[in-house]
Amino acid sequence: TSQQALYDHLSQVLTKILDERPENVVDMFEDISKEVKLTCFSKKLDTLREKKEISPLCELAEIQKALFYKTTETEEDDWESPLPNVMEMAFYFEQAGVGLSRDETFHIYLAMKQLTDGQPLQRCRFWGKILGTEMNYFVVEAEYREGEEEEEDEEVMETESKESELKTVHEELNEEENEEFQTFPKSTYVPPPIIPREENHFGANKYIYFVCNEPGQSWVKLPMVTPAHIAAARYIRRFFTGRLENRIVSFPPFPGYEANYLRAQIARISAGTHVSPLGFYQFGMEEDEEEEETVRDTYEENPDYEGYPVQDMVESLSKWVHHLQHILPQGRCVWVNMSQKRERDEDEDEEEEEEEDEGPDEPEPEVGPPLLTPVSEDAEIENTVPWTAKISSSLIPQHSIAILQSNIWPGAYTFATGRKFENIYIGWGHKYVAENYCPPFPPQAQVEYPSVPEIFETSDPTVAEELAYRQAMEEEHKGKEEMEEEDEEQDEEDDEDD
Amino acid sequence: MDSNIIHLSLDLSSFSGIILSPEQKAALQKSMVILKRDYKFNRVLFWGRILGTKTDYFIVKGLGSDELRSKAFLYSFNCLDWFLLPQSTREIVTSSYAIKGRFIGDPSYVYIYVETEIVGEGEDAQEEEITVQVTEEFRLVAVIAQIETEAAVVPRGAYIKNPYGQVNTNRRFEGLSMTEAKKLNSYFHFAEPVRLKKKTLLEKADLEPSIDFLDSLEDDLPSGSWSLQFEKGNSVVVLRSLLWLGLTFYHIPLTSHHGYTYIGTGQKNIDFPFML
Incomplete structure (x- = not known):
């Protein structure tokens, strides 16, 4: 209740x-009345001190x-700066109707500068x-x-060692279990x-990727992609x-984690749309003469x-070509023959000799389109043309x-003018599907x-x-008895012989 | 987004990647003014863009006296010549449910699909195959209507229902506060309410009838179909629909500035349950 006389109000x-003389006073009379009431109630009753506001807005602004x-670093280095002109690229993309707002792009530009200052990079671009x-x-x-990649290798080692640690822990557990329940049958499943x-600088691991959530935050390097990640990423949609x-x-x-999934999707998008x-x-x-058989994976400007x-x-x-290698169903750009490897392993432990019989049928090597194939040869998905120029x-x-x-890959764009071209992807990171996604069925339960x-049951x-x-039993019984009698007689005879 | 402030608005909804080129922006500004005069709209809003494999549809929304009910949609390929779309009906919407694939960019393109229908009753029932033909223009109408009912968003309090039942912008709307902006229940579907009528009296007790006459996003099923984020360092609230990928709503807290655009392929994300 407003403790005020109506007259005063x-x-x-x-x-x-009368002071403000707004238009259509009749229509907004209630509003004015409400406003007047609100202004009256400015009396603050609580004496508590206000908590200092920690807003994320200020935090981000500080960053x-x-x-x-x-x-303050002086430019003493003799190499060219790897920083590209992001604003120029953004200008071209804006002509195309793609891109982020200008100040967001500029923040990214500055963040990339920070990245190139801190890391010994040869080349970088906004992906x-x-x-x-x-x-x-x-x-x-x-x-x-x-x-300049030592630290990176170390990281890889770390993750590997972690994995092996995990494995050993698993094995230990298994051993303990085995001791307790010796009777359990051993699994015959061979993974x-x-x-x-693929090695760094090759195939799907040709480049390294840095990500951040907001320009200005520290850049996080994504782990290298493994074929298992790519293969699994193809079946899921998240x-x-x-x-x-x-x-x-x-x-x-x-x-793996979202970082691995992100890296796998980046590899797939890059391979498909760059x-x-x-x-x-x-x-x-030089390579033309020597390596006719192997897939060529290098090119120059x-x-x-x-x-x-x-x-x-x-x-x-046909005026556009892919300049990244196609990722094969195996999850690699260059196919490796796994059956050979397996045979070698099997020689070591002879327990699995049975499987060796399956060895001889060599799998067909998977072959993708060669590098620099025109995009006009890309396959259609359910009557959807793969590219629109x-x-x-x-x-x-x-x-x-x-x-x-x-x-x-909705969200992937490329522009070209003169000698300039650039690829960009802005989207949810999902491939286009014409029919709705259907997760694969779980495998059949074992018998x-x-x-x-x-x-x-009879x-x-x-x-x-x-x-x-x-009746049959009785007859048999009779027969047996007769037989037994005969046997006994025979036994007796034998005894007598002794 | 209003034609007067389209530059600012487009800038704010550019977080999802697709924007308008300077040529399209300039053309829109001119043609929207002319549209407003020719069709006698109260307001003209840029609604969005539906990406086709050949060309894109640009879509604007014209508003009459009642902002919720009297609305018309127009499409264009070059942001200059606009064509009025027919009003959506239940038949148009249901007939285009079965269409799959991307938009082409040709309004006269005919989608053909076969539908089985049960004719007769009881034991005499027979399945009959009917070929249905739907032009892309009708599909466009249906998709726009679907997006409008399922994903059009306004902040709470931005619209007010007057005693005559008309819905109009609230002159006194001063924007959501920062705490309100973080909650999904301060955003409403800008469409005829469906779930509001089913609420119990107890739930309705705190609602203010002149403001809370719409469905809140919080009650949406399946839950989790909205992604609420703060962009530009917490100064802009951005809501993205995960069911209609491409729908972006923006609102600057503590100002009356808000709007939504749909820039996408015009296909509903039916894989949503698998993706969370």
Whole structure:
């Protein structure tokens, strides 16, 4: 209840109206009255001190403020700065109708500068943004300078040692269990051999990726991708949460954390959507003669590339080529023959000799399209064309640029103009599916026992059968008795002989 | 988003990656003013963009005297020439449920699919196959109507229902406070309420009829279908629908600035239950 006389209130309202003279006073009279009442109640009754506000807004502002200070480091190094002109690329993408707002891009630009200052990078570029349900990821693709990767290897070692620790713990547990329950049968399941991951700088691990949730936060390097991650990522379809250490709970089980899933999706998206204008990259000359059989995986920039007219690039998809290797069903870019490896293992422990019989049929080597294949040869998914090429402006064709949009990975875009081109991905990190996603069925349950005739329940005999059986038994009994009598007689005879 | 402040609004909804090129933005600003005059709309809002494999549909929404019920949608390919879409009906929406795949970008394209229908009753019932033909224009109408009912979002208090039952913008809406902005129940579906009528009296006790006349996002089923985030260092609330990927709602707390756009493929994310 407002402890005020109506007279005072009305006079205050009227004063306010006369002072401010708003339009349509009749319509908003209630509002004014309410406002006057609110202004009266400014008396503060509690004497508690206000808690100091810790808002995330201020925290982030503090972090991002640090980006704006110039680092005092002097430019004594003789290498070229690996930092690309992100704002220029953003300008071209804006023509294409893709991208983030300008100040967000600038924050990313500054954050990338921070990254290149802190890490010995040869090359880096803004890969894109992956949306998550709680936070988003900004992804930067980079390459280390040669000979600067020791720390990285150490990390790999660490993870491996962790894995082995886990394994040993498991084994110990198993042993303990075995001691307790000796009677338990041993599992005959032999896990399929682990496909080795590709070396750094090769195949799906050609680049390293740094991610952060907000520009200005520290960049986190993603772990290298393994074929198992890629294979598992193909079967699942999940939202990213924005927390790298989040466990992926899925079926079929994903062997790792969200960081691994993110890295696998990045590898798949890169392999599928990183395209460049035809002729921008060419194969090195030396390799042509020597390595005819192996897949060529290196290329260099073509210094003579001039670029095609935009109209040509829009009309013909064969003017665009993939410049990253296709990821094979195995989860690697270069196929390894696992059966050979397995045989070698089996020689060591002879227990598994049975399986060796299966060895001889060599698996077909998986072959993907070679590097620098035009995108016009990409497969369609359920009548959806894989790529759409567009021109940025129909009104001013002189200065327009060509845009290529991927329909298989919605959110992946490429632009090209003259010698400049760039790929970007901004989206949820999921491949397009025409039909709805269907998780694979769980495997068939194992049979508990062999189905042999002895274990089946026999049907109850009828009276007739029973009688027949009894008769048969009696006859047999008689026969036996006779036999026994004969035997006894014989025994007696034998005794007498002794 | 309003035509007057489209620059600012587009900037705020650019967190999901697809924006408008400067050419399209400039064209929109001009043509929306003309649309408002020609169709006698009270307000014209940019609604979104549906990506096709050949071309994209740009869509604007024209509002009449009642912002909730009197609305019309127009589409365009170049942001200049606009074509009025027919009003959505139940038949149009149900007939396009079965259509799969991406939009093409050609309104006269005909989708054909076969539907089995049971004719007759009891023992005489027979399955009959009917081929259904739906043009892309009708599919567009259906998809827009679906998104409007399932994913159009407004902050609580931004709209007010007057004694005549009309819904209009609340002049006195000053934005959600920071604490309110973090809760899903301060956001409403901007569509005819469905679940509100089913609430018990006890649940309805605290509601204010002039403001709480819409369904809250909190009661959405399946739950978890909204991703609430703060962008630009907590200064903008961004709500993304996980059922309609591409729908972005933004609101700057403590200001009356809010809006939503749909920029996506026009397909509902039916895989949602597997993805959380």
